[in-house]
Amino acid sequence: MKQILTLTVVVWLEMMRRKDLYVLLILMATLLAGLLSFDIFGLSGVAGYVKDMGLLAVWLLAWILAINTSVRQLPQEEQRGTLFPLLAKPVSRLTLILGKWLGAWSITGFALACLYLTLCLGVSLKGGRFDAMTLLQAMALHGAALGLICALGIALSTRMNRDAATVTTYVVTAAAFILLPRVPSLLLGASGIMNTALYALYYLFPHFELFDLRRRLVHDWGCAPWLTVAGILVYALLMTMAFLSLAWLGYRKRRFSRGDIL
Amino acid sequence: MAMIPAIDIQDLSVSFPGRSGVVQALQNLTLTVAPGTVYGFLGPNGAGKTTTLQVLLGFQEATSGTARLFGCPITQSIAREKIGYMSENPDTYPFLTGRELLTMAGRLFNLPSSVIRKRSTQLLEETGLCGAADQRIALYSRGMRQRICMAQALINDPELLILDEPAGGLDPLGRRDIRTLIAARKAAGKTIFFSSHELSEVELACDRIAILSKGRLIAEGPVNALVPPGESLERFFIKSVTA
Numbered sequence: 001m002k003q004i005l006t007l008t009v010v011v012w013l014e015m016m017r018r019k020d021l022y023v024l025l026i027l028m029a030t031l032l033a034g035l036l037s038f039d040i041f042g043l044s045g046v047a048g049y050v051k052d053m054g055l056l057a058v059w060l061l062a063w064i065l066a067i068n069t070s071v072r073q074l075p076q077e078e079q080r081g082t083l084f085p086l087l088a089k090p091v092s093r094l095t096l097i098l099g100k101w102l103g104a105w106s107i108t109g110f111a112l113a114c115l116y117l118t119l120c121l122g123v124s125l126k127g128g129r130f131d132a133m134t135l136l137q138a139m140a141l142h143g144a145a146l147g148l149i150c151a152l153g154i155a156l157s158t159r160m161n162r163d164a165a166t167v168t169t170y171v172v173t174a175a176a177f178i179l180l181p182r183v184p185s186l187l188l189g190a191s192g193i194m195n196t197a198l199y200a201l202y203y204l205f206p207h208f209e210l211f212d213l214r215r216r217l218v219h220d221w222g223c224a225p226w227l228t229v230a231g232i233l234v235y236a237l238l239m240t241m242a243f244l245s246l247a248w249l250g251y252r253k254r255r256f257s258r259g260d261i262l
Numbered sequence: 263m264a265m266i267p268a269i270d271i272q273d274l275s276v277s278f279p280g281r282s283g284v285v286q287a288l289q290n291l292t293l294t295v296a297p298g299t300v301y302g303f304l305g306p307n308g309a310g311k312t313t314t315l316q317v318l319l320g321f322q323e324a325t326s327g328t329a330r331l332f333g334c335p336i337t338q339s340i341a342r343e344k345i346g347y348m349s350e351n352p353d354t355y356p357f358l359t360g361r362e363l364l365t366m367a368g369r370l371f372n373l374p375s376s377v378i379r380k381r382s383t384q385l386l387e388e389t390g391l392c393g394a395a396d397q398r399i400a401l402y403s404r405g406m407r408q409r410i411c412m413a414q415a416l417i418n419d420p421e422l423l424i425l426d427e428p429a430g431g432l433d434p435l436g437r438r439d440i441r442t443l444i445a446a447r448k449a450a451g452k453t454i455f456f457s458s459h460e461l462s463e464v465e466l467a468c469d470r471i472a473i474l475s476k477g478r479l480i481a482e483g484p485v486n487a488l489v490p491p492g493e494s495l496e497r498f499f500i501k502s503v504t505a
Contacts, residue, residue: 081353
């Protein structure tokens with residue numbers, strides 16, 4: 001555990017010193033300031049509008065940060081040459097993967113908390129507020145979804161270069177978020193191989209729509225049943241473990257060579 | 263009781279797919295390095311030196327054969343607990359300070375915090391980096407980066423130090439530092455295994471040498487037993503690899 005936490009700290013130090021987080025927070029604050037000051041369709045006075053657009057911004061920014069942070073961890077170590085002194089220590093490849101994932105997830109989670117805080121401030125300036133328990137549920141589920149995205153990004157980066165892994169993670173997560181909820185209706189008209197393929201897609205890809213409580217927050221529908229939330233968190237844990245296992249399978253026997261191959 | 267070798271390589275072969283078929287990087291290499299030895303690992307470019315080091319350090323797997331570090335199979339990460347490694351390139355995290363890098367390295371060896379603090383201070387003094395310990399490594403010169411990497415390799419006071427072309431790309435002062443390091447480790451009874459093209463350095467520092475050519479071991483033994491009297495190691499090396 002000490003080794004995993006050490007690797008996590010290195011990810012944090014890099015992110016803080018590269019100032020990526022500050023850029024993200026400034027971007028969020030600018031977006032909110034824009035939402036608060038412009039009067040589009042006469043909606044500027046409605047706190048619900050700020051909530052809706054603000055939550056969309058939080059989801060988009062956290063999504064971008066989770067993918068960009070997780071996907072670069074392993075390829076960057078190799079590219080920078082720091083992987084070699086690291087592997088020459090008694091650090092197993094599984095430890096390396098877990099340390100990198102925990103680092104990417106925890107820093108994204110921290111950024112997520114900051115983004116929600118900024119949004120809450122923005123909403124309160126319009127005289128609105130979020131229900132505290134619903135907000136807590138939304139943040140917990142959102143955080144779990146980000147852990148899953150980080151695990152997927154790391155899994156893909158074990159076998160792809162950084163750019164390819166980034167694009168693939170964006171495409172897979174966006175497709176899962178947008179298309180998977182539509183699969184049941186597509187299944188009604190499908191048969192044969194198409195039917196099997198749709199079933200496979202439906203069960204193999206992560207269902208990010210389960211983690212999205214934005215509508216509950218915007219329309220003040222109140223808390224989701226806690227048992228359902230717990231079930232979704234368990235689902236996130238299982239999917240994250242599956243992706244991290246895939247990452248380990250892809251990485252454990254990988255040959256790394258530096259300089260002259262012979 | 264028989265002494266456990268620091269490095270024990272038995273019938274090690276490595277091959278991998280290349281552009282024009284399978285590349286045989288190492289063929290049945292058998293090598294034993296006794297504890298306390300300064301061992302030079304020589305060979306022309308493409309001889310298999312780097313591949314051997316990469317297998318020993320766990321960067322890649324052998325196709326066949328076995329290798330052990332202090333009796334522990336290299337496939338287990340715990341085998342690397344007693345080793346320190348430094349490469350030709352001072353690759354490190356530019357966003358960390360020198361002290362943070364040493365702390366990180368110590369934690370990865372599971373050393374207690376008090377030991378890490380003590381060793382870090384000692385190594386920073388030895389490498390002349392005390393004044394720059396809290397500066398980001400991005401601001402270090404190449405020589406300073408080489409020295410912080412050296413300190414990192416020594417944080418666990420390793421029984422076996424593996425050096426890959428340690429003097430490559432260094433100025434005379436840097437080379438002197440490496441020589442001093444090797445001498446100090448040797449005096450402390452530690453094992454040093456290094457690959458190098460600098461034959462004069464090898465001749466000065468090593469107790470034993472091994473020469474590889476085209477993935478095969480072609481000569482192995484104490485320097486003074488291998489090299490005929492009146493002949494330099496360089497001449498012997500050239501004769502061996504061109505024979």
